[in-house]
Amino acid sequence: MPFRTAVIASALLALAVAAVPVAQAQQTVGLRAPGQGLFADLPELTVLGSLEPNVRKATAIVNGDIITDTDVDQRLALVLAASEGRVSEQERDILRVQVLRNLIDEKLQIQAASENEVSVPEAEVEQAYARVAANFRQSPEEFARFLRQAGSSPASIKQQIRAELAWSRLLRKRIEPFVNVGEEEVAAIIRKLEESKGKDEYRVGEIFLSATPDQLPRVLADAARMVQAIRSGASFVAYARQFSEASTAAVGGDLGWVRAEQLSPQLAEVIVKMPRGTVSDPVVVPGGVAIVALIDQRQVLAANPADAILSMKQITVALPEGTTEAKARQIAEQIQARTRTMGGCGRAEAVAAELGGTVVANDSIRLGDLPGPLQDIVARLPVGGATPAFGSQRDGLRVLVLCGRDDPPANAGMPSFDAIYAQITDERVNSAARRYLRDLRRDAVVDYR
Incomplete structure (x- = not known):
């Protein structure tokens, strides 16, 4: 049998947009990379009748838009691309409603920016789009073809970029100048950090879905379907960007490093028991x-x-085309035997x-930037x-040799005064933004409609 992929690696596809007030953030969207056969298994189709892709039916009109x-x-x-096809028809309908809500919010954000004379030059949108393409190691033109193959379009991503940039600028104009952070507040946090030295802290991703008491059963069911999709291989980052109502949605739900006591009691109880790299069940929070x-x-x-x-x-070491799995394992053993005794x-x-x-x-x-299994090795x-040797038919067999290591200093975890000041400012700006x-x-x- 042909040698199949045995790569110990993962790809993070980043959408780099300055969408958070104060600091720029790299944002990620969990699309599948080209060549993974998103539509490769479809049979030939004979289309009977006409198809006019330019006919667009209004789904909603938001203040006239x-x-x-x-x-x-x-x-x-x-x-759906982030979910790699593991979405039922029922869940697809639910996701469609949630996507529509997000598009309505984008319209509102762009309209509010326009009313406040905040504009986003088209050149900046194009630059951000080009960064997305570069993260896929593609030109903008190649990336456009990939998006169309996935059933999306460059215009869809550019619209999302435009809304994020416009909203960020509007917040910097209308909210950030009126947020005050005192030096004593920053000093108090530094004292608490010093008192907490040695305690566990966690880097957390979050998806928050608002719900009134009467909506809670429906929202819990929606959240449970998201968890199932993510555990089946869908991108947590993509779901957070599209559906989370927390301020961290713009950065794929990344809450950063927190201690358990900084979270709500409901989440603190969950997070301290979770293994690294896992996703929780839905948790009811205020x-x-x-x-x-x-x-x-x-x-x-x-x-x-x-x-x-x-x-x-x-x-x-490249593998000849058609190498069997047994032969690949034999070559891997030869490589490992030679590199184990090569002397550095x-x-x-x-x-x-x-x-x-x-x-x-x-x-x-x-x-920490190596894939998880390689980090441990x-x-x-x-x-x-x-x-040990690892790889695939396409990429060949690989071995990493460690030549040197510079360990971080013992006080590397202490954030600077400016970093803490910026974090408090961000939290208050984002709270006002909600x-x-x-x-x-x-x-x-x-x-x-």
């Missing part, structure tokens, strides 16, 4: 329902081993030449040690 069926379909396609993901865990003000900077060399990084090029492979060196790899390697958006929703005239 139209949202069409096509707008909803193309945004929904991004979520105002609605939350889903949390435990991204990472460390100790307050302690050096984080994941921040170690590594110097490494990668040996890659200085011999990497010579050993690669013997094996018919190539070498790439990198002197600034952060341990590399963290235990001595300098000069090599990982109230502002609620007011816009309350006063809007929305005509559903």
Whole structure:
């Protein structure tokens, strides 16, 4: 049988948009990369009748601005791509309603920005779109073809970028100048951090869905379907960006590093029991329902081993086309036997030449940026040690050789005064932003068709 992919790796596809007040944030959207066969298994189709993609039916009119069926379909396609097809027809209908709500919010944000004479130059939208394409290692034109294949379009992503940029600028104009943070507040937080040194803290992702008491059963059911999809392989980040009503939605739900006592009692009880890399069941919290993901865990003000900077060399040996799995395992054993006794990084090029492979060196790899399984392996390697061989038919077999390691300083976890000041400012701006958006929703005239 042909050798199938055995890659110990994952891809984070980032949508880099300055969508958060005060600080720029990289935002991620969980699309599948080109070549993964999103529609590759479809049979030939014979189309009977006419299809006119330019006919657009109004789904909602928001203060006079139209949202069409096509707008909803193309945004929904991004979520379905993130779910890799593991979405039932019933859930698809629910997701469609949620996507429509998000598109209505985008219209309200763009309208509010326009009323306050806040504009976003088209050149900035194009630059942000180009960064998205670059994260896929594609030109904007290639990325446009990929989006259309997935059932979406460049216009859909650009509209989302435009709304995020406009809303961010509006908040900086209308809200941020009136947010005050005292030096004594920052000093108090620094004292608390010092008192908490050595305690556990957690990097948390969140999805928050608001709900009144009468809406709670429906929202809990919606949240449960999201959890099931995420546990089945859908992107937590994509769901957070599209559906979360928390201020962290713009950065894929990333709440950052928090201690359990900083969370609500309901979430604190859940997060301390979760294994790293898992997603919680829906949790009822004040105002609605939350889903949390435990991204990472460390100790307050302690050096984080994941921040170690590594110097490494990668040996890659290509596999002939049609290599069987048995043959690939045999080659992997030969590579591992040779690299285990090669005597460190200085011999990497010579050993690669013997094996018919190539070498790439990198002197600034952060341990935490390696895929999870590789992190655990590399963290235990001595300098000069090599990982087991891993790879795929397409990418070949690879071995990482550890040439050096710079561990982080013991006080690396202490945030600066400015960082804490910015965090408090962000929290207050985002809290005011949620109230502002609620007011816009309350006063809007929305005509559903």
